Amino acid sequence: MTWTAPPVERAEQLGDLGTVTERHMLEGWLSWHRETLLAKCAGLESAHLARPSAEPSSLTLLGLVRHMAEVERWWFRRSFAGEAIGDVFTGPSDGDEGLDGVHPADAERDFGLFRAEVTACDAAAAGHDLDETFMSSRGVSLSLRWVYMLMIQEYARHNGHADLLRERIDGATGD
Numbered sequence: 001m002t003w004t005a006p007p008v009e010r011a012e013q014l015g016d017l018g019t020v021t022e023r024h025m026l027e028g029w030l031s032w033h034r035e036t037l038l039a040k041c042a043g044l045e046s047a048h049l050a051r052p053s054a055e056p057s058s059l060t061l062l063g064l065v066r067h068m069a070e071v072e073r074w075w076f077r078r079s080f081a082g083e084a085i086g087d088v089f090t091g092p093s094d095g096d097e098g099l100d101g102v103h104p105a106d107a108e109r110d111f112g113l114f115r116a117e118v119t120a121c122d123a124a125a126a127g128h129d130l131d132e133t134f135m136s137s138r139g140v141s142l143s144l145r146w147v148y149m150l151m152i153q154e155y156a157r158h159n160g161h162a163d164l165l166r167e168r169i170d171g172a173t174g175d
Helices: 022-041 061-080 104-125 144-170
Strands: 133-135 141-143
Touching: 022 061, 022 104, 022 144, 061 104, 061 144, 104 144, 141 144
Parallel strands: none
Antiparallel strands: 133 141
């Protein structure tokens, strides 16, 4: 039996974020972008998720899901929280950050790992002040607020890629 990416129910509505606290706004926008990536995948079978659809690029929707799990882990858990953990999908020296090495047979597992990583990253940030800082791998002091902003822009950029990939697969557009 072929696995199909499940539908996504939005936890946040963007209109509800207009007058909330800064923390709730940042968490809400990040949640919305996470859900947008999954919504771009919803209803597609694993073979479609792992297929490059905008040649000559090798980018896939499944690769984007894997990549975002890696990026979340790097910034929230390894950098901000200082957890001594390895990568989700890749080795430390391969440089592909989850984008390559996708296999249709692994789609369900990869989506589960993405969801688990999101939960772990939310837990790593919970209870910490947005002004709390850490030292980046390049020796620059950064705040948790900066991590939220970086993650929102990272998802926004890659959700644009996901829009194009999904449209090429089956013509679906929209958020």
